[in-house]
Amino acid sequence: MKIVIMTLFPEMIEDAVRHSIMGRAIENGLIQIEAVDFRAFSGNKHNQVDDYPYGGGAGMLIMAKPVVDCYRHIAKEMKSPRVMYMTPAGKVWNQEMAIEYSKEEEVVILCGHYEGIDQRAIEAIVTDEVSIGDFILTGGELAAMVVADSIIRLLPNVLGKEESFEKESFSEGLLEHDHYTRPQNFEGREVPEVLLSGNHKNIEMYRRENSLLNTLKKRPDLLKTVELAEKDKKILKKYNYF
Ligand code: ADE
Numbered sequence: 001m002k003i004v005i006m007t008l009f010p011e012m013i014e015d016a017v018r019h020s021i022m023g024r025a026i027e028n029g030l031i032q033i034e035a036v037d038f039r040a041f042s043g044n045k046h047n048q049v050d051d052y053p054y055g056g057g058a059g060m061l062i063m064a065k066p067v068v069d070c071y072r073h074i075a076k077e078m079k080s081p082r083v084m085y086m087t088p089a090g091k092v093w094n095q096e097m098a099i100e101y102s103k104e105e106e107v108v109i110l111c112g113h114y115e116g117i118d119q120r121a122i123e124a125i126v127t128d129e130v131s132i133g134d135f136i137l138t139g140g141e142l143a144a145m146v147v148a149d150s151i152i153r154l155l156p157n158v159l160g161k162e163e164s165f166e167k168e169s170f171s172e173g174l175l176e177h178d179h180y181t182r183p184q185n186f187e188g189r190e191v192p193e194v195l196l197s198g199n200h201k202n203i204e205m206y207r208r209e210n211s212l213l214n215t216l217k218k219r220p221d222l223l224k225t226v227e228l229a230e231k232d233k234k235i236l237k238k239y240n241y242f
Helices: 010-016 020-027 064-075 095-101 119-125 141-152 200-218 220-224 230-238
Strands: 002-007 032-037 082-092 106-111 128-131
Touching: 002 010, 002 064, 002 141, 010 032, 010 141, 020 032, 020 141, 032 064, 064 106, 064 119, 082 141, 095 141, 106 141, 128 141, 200 220, 200 230
Parallel strands: 002 032, 002 106, 082 106, 082 128
Antiparallel strands: none
16 A cells, blocks of 8 residues: 655654564565645745635635646655644544555645645545544644554554454444553452453453443443344443443
8 A cells, every 4th residue: 555645744754653563564565654744736936835815804714826837746756635724623533444445555644734724626636534533633644643553553564473453442332341461459459350361252251241231331332333132231230231
């Protein structure tokens, strides 16, 4: 997969992707990430990309031309990529969307700054407006990294066996069960006994119950959308869910 991020701050992206699993995936050629500075497409000698908004109001807007020219330049070497615009007005990103995007060959992510981008640039090139939550960031770069990270870790061979995502939160619509490692007693807190028993069936049952209980306590809204087995419903009844 190739991800091209259009930004005024390419170093923010380049620094962030060098580390950990993303850095390893780049080194292993599993993913290509390119940060393109659309200031290079300003077309003026001061490299200015922003201007005052028509109709007045606070702040500056990014002009349409550098954004659209930059996109047309990078799109020459791409087929017909989806183009995400990071904005608090977009659809709120979730795991289902990450899975959907992880099947794409090429993705472009456009990062805004200041008061945003001239609407005509958005209409000309953007296919999806995406938010990472109901709060306002100073720019789209951190949001783009959140989205890119969540896509990249789903790509084949990016996670090692030890880091597998098959059983993680949201993969079945529920939160994960709690996890424990050594020591068996930490400051008086014991690891649940069943996990030491070696009885795999009991461990599976305990983990399912713990996962259902965590979801009920922390994100009860998720229980409305998940398909529950009869066994799960019985467990939830115990905790007065039904
Ligand atoms: N840009 C500014 N705030 C944002 C948000 N919450 N999500 C995505 N992009 C943004």
